Amino acid sequence: xxxxxxxxxxxxxxxxxxxxxxxxxxxxxxxxxxxxxxxxxxxxxxxxxxxxxxxxxxxxxxxxxxxxxxxxxxxxxxxxxxxxxxxxxxxxxxxxxxxxxxxxxxxxxxxxxxxxxxxxxxxxxxxxxxxx
Numbered sequence: 001x002x003x004x005x006x007x008x009x010x011x012x013x014x015x016x017x018x019x020x021x022x023x024x025x026x027x028x029x030x031x032x033x034x035x036x037x038x039x040x041x042x043x044x045x046x047x048x049x050x051x052x053x054x055x056x057x058x059x060x061x062x063x064x065x066x067x068x069x070x071x072x073x074x075x076x077x078x079x080x081x082x083x084x085x086x087x088x089x090x091x092x093x094x095x096x097x098x099x100x101x102x103x104x105x106x107x108x109x110x111x112x113x114x115x116x117x118x119x120x121x122x123x124x125x126x127x128x129x130x131x132x
Contacts, residue, residue, distance in 0.1 A: 018101035043120025050115040057110040
């Protein structure tokens with residue numbers, strides 16, 4: 001990550017102005033997208049293990065331009081079908097955007113990363129009175 005104007009490497013610090021404006025709704029929405037991409041059975045199989053999701057945001061619009069997933073090759077996440085990760089990527093790009101802060105607007109991109117243990121999407125409940 002570099003400053004667009006100078007090409008100097010950006011090194012963040014806690015006392016610096018914000019790269020993005022915090023948006024709890026967008027953060028919760030991103031978590032929900034990840035949770036619901038996995039079935040409950042998949043989430044149960046993953047146990048307590050987490051994986052890392054990294055979003056690269058446009059410094060101009062705050063929209064997601066790239067999504068990366070990090071986990072080891074021997075992790076259960078390596079056995080998750082690719083379509084699950086693709087679904088997460090597409091939905092994050094379609095639904096998530098943050099407002100770039102003063103510093104964020106000066107960078108070539110903004111990186112947001114978090115670790116998550118998916119909860120999984122519960123199957124729909126059967127209609128009342130049905131025997132399943």
